[in-house]
Amino acid sequence: MEECSSIEESVASVIEEAKEVQDAVSSHISKASSDEEPLRQRVRAVDSRIHSLRSSLDSLVPTKQIPPSLAVKLDEDLQRARCIIVDGDASSLLPGHAQGSFLRMFLGPINVRASRKDVQLKS
Numbered sequence: 631m632e633e634c635s636s637i638e639e640s641v642a643s644v645i646e647e648a649k650e651v652q653d654a655v656s657s658h659i660s661k662a663s664s665d666e667e668p669l670r671q672r673v674r675a676v677d678s679r680i681h682s683l684r685s686s687l688d689s690l691v692p693t694k695q696i697p698p699s700l701a702v703k704l705d706e707d708l709q710r711a712r713c714i715i716v717d718g719d720a721s722s723l724l725p726g727h728a729q730g731s732f733l734r735m736f737l738g739p740i741n742v743r744a745s746r747k748d749v750q751l752k753s
Contacts, residue, residue, distance in 0.1 A: 670723040677715055677724060684708050 687704055690696045696704075715721065 666723065669720075673715065673720045673723040674725070676711075676720075680708055680712050680715070 684705070687696070687701060687708070691698070691701045715724070
């Protein structure tokens with residue numbers, strides 16, 4: 631009998647500890663999420679700027695307002711900047727379309743988080 635109540639107490643304490651750890655991790659995730667939002671906005675702004683500069687460059691080339699050799703150099707620089715954003719660590723902060731639907735098809739949903747209300751432990 632004594633062992634049974636001891637195990638029950640241990641299980642109850644483990645459940646409470648699991649809930650506390652879940653709350654701590656949830657708090658950490660929300661803090662990290664709020665810390666990454668300014669970076670996410672900067673990455674999107676840089677990506678948008680790369681697209682607009684490429685569009686401007688593409689419109690200047692046919693009208694010969696820019697020398698072709700300079701246009702090629704600038705286009706290569708824009709491609710390099712785009713590769714830095716898309717292939718580097720910043721790619722995780724871009725919207726999903728930048729990482730490709732083919733990859734998402736295999737990976738499935740990424741960074742799925744559940745709040746404490748969604749997590750139910752059996753007691």
